[in-house]
Structure formats: structure tokens, C-alpha cells
Amino acid sequence: MIRLLYFPTLNGHKVAIALEEMGLPYEVEIVDILKGEQDAVAFRAVNPNGKIPALVDGDVRVFESAAILQYLGRKTGRFYPADEGVRTQVDSWLFWQMAGLGPMSGQLNWFTRAAQHPDREPAETSLPIHRFRKETERLFAVLEKALEDRDYLCGDYSIADMCVWPWIEKYPDNGGGLDAHPAIADWHARIAERPAVQRALDVGADVIAAYQNKAS
Structure with a gap:
């Protein structure tokens, strides 16, 4: 097992x-x-x-x-498609999340919490927070563009969607909120309805x- x-x-x-x-x-x-x-x-x-x-x-x-x-x-x-052309796209999105969305969004959350300490500078004037927020917003824009004409990242539902979705589920406001990203919002809701995800x-x-x- x-x-x-x-x-x-x-x-x-x-x-x-x-x-x-x-x-x-x-x-x-x-x-x-x-x-x-x-x-x-x-x-x-x-x-x-x-x-x-x-x-x-x-x-x-x-x-x-x-x-x-x-x-x-x-x-x-x-x-995880056997077709190499599609599989490489799945792999690309896996590494995009691991190298981009995860670290940037995670650092944004860490510095936002740390900057709330009364002895530290206000959160929105913090250089690290500014850096990670701008990059996370950029990554949300990349994801929005990718989902504009498709239901899932690589055509059919795949491990790429499973890899990215939790970071949108937990921190939807990091990239500016889902109201500003209708394609991401539709994709997020579509996956959230899946019994296995629940x-x-x-x-x-x-x-x-x-x-x-x-x-x-």
C-alpha cells in the first residue's frame, strides 16, 4: 500500500x-x-x-x-498524457508552479505576516513584499492568459492542474483577486466541484x- x-x-x-x-x-x-x-x-x-x-x-x-x-x-x-508533446506541456506547468507561483506566493505570505510586527516597517512599504507581490501578480496574468481559451491547462484535466490549483484555492488574492481573473475563477470553480478534490x-x-x- x-x-x-x-x-x-x-x-x-x-x-x-x-x-x-x-x-x-x-x-x-x-x-x-x-x-x-x-x-x-x-x-x-x-x-x-x-x-x-x-x-x-x-x-x-x-x-x-x-x-x-x-x-x-x-x-x-x-x-499524465503519454503523448510527448502534451506531456512536455504538463511538465512545463509543473515546473512553473514549483519554481514560480509557489515560491513567490509563499514568500509574499511570509513577509506579509512578518511585516505586521509593530517593530517592523508597514507591510505595503516593505521592499520584499513589493517584489513578491508584483511577481505573483505577473504569474497570475500568465495563468489567466493560458486559461482564456481552454478548460484546463493542457487541454484535458491533468496533474498540471492538480499542482497549480491548491495555490489559487488558498491564496486567491495574492495575484489581485479572482474577480480580476475570470478565466482563473472559472477554472478554479470547475476543479473545486470535483468529488476527488473535495x-x-x-x-x-x-x-x-x-x-x-x-x-x-
Whole structure:
């Protein structure tokens, strides 16, 4: 059975979505990153980079969410087209998210939260926030253009959509809001309605709920 080493973050959601969409049986092992469990020796044996998610499938060990999506797509033959021309487009969007939208949007959120400290400069005058906001807005414009004439990024629904969607789901305002991006909004709503996506978002939701209850 596939073992998903997981915490309910955006990168974790990607893999849960893929597993649910592909109908693969799997078991979840929560790696509580808020308690530092990603630094445990057993986890580092699977992912030496110490980040979730990671996946164990028999003798196979995979880390980095896009690599896991590619592996699952090859394993099942689903949502990862065999045609090389289309597959390279899927791969391009995977790396676009991993190298662009994820880091830029993530840094924007980190610096926005950090800049709220009373001893720091106001958020909107912060140079890092300005930098990451402008770049995230640019990336949203790229995504909007790509979706203007299609339902999904590469024609049919694929692991490319699974990779990008959680970052739009969680932080829709980072690129200026979905009202300003009607093609992204339609694509986002289309994917949000998928039962497998809804099931995936429930994976580990109890862990977050427990932390929220402690904080309240």
C-alpha cells in the first residue's frame, strides 16, 4: 500500500488530490511540521530535504510534490498524457508552479505576516513584499492568459492542474483577486466541484482543526 507522509499544506494537498483522482489505495502518516517531526531520522530517510509531502510505494521513495505527481501519473497512466508533446506541456506547468507561483506566493505570505510586527516597517512599504507581490501578480496574468481559451491547462484535466490549483484555492488574492481573473475563477470553480478534490481537502483537516481549537 502507498504510504503518504503528509501534513495538510498546499503541497500536501496536491498529492492527496492525485491519489484520490487516480483511485489509488493509500494510507496517511501525518508528519506534524509544527512539532518538528520532519526532522526525524525516519522521515529524513525518505526525504533528505526535510519537507512534506513524501511518498513510499514498496521500494520506491519519492519527495518533492511535482516528482510525486509525475510518478503517480506514470504508475497509473492517468492524468499524465503519454503523448510527448502534451506531456512536455504538463511538465512545463509543473515546473512553473514549483519554481514560480509557489515560491513567490509563499514568500509574499511570509513577509506579509512578518511585516505586521509593530517593530517592523508597514507591510505595503516593505521592499520584499513589493517584489513578491508584483511577481505573483505577473504569474497570475500568465495563468489567466493560458486559461482564456481552454478548460484546463493542457487541454484535458491533468496533474498540471492538480499542482497549480491548491495555490489559487488558498491564496486567491495574492495575484489581485479572482474577480480580476475570470478565466482563473472559472477554472478554479470547475476543479473545486470535483468529488476527488473535495475528499482530498478533508485529508488531515482534523489536525488543523485541533490546532485551531487550541488557539481559540
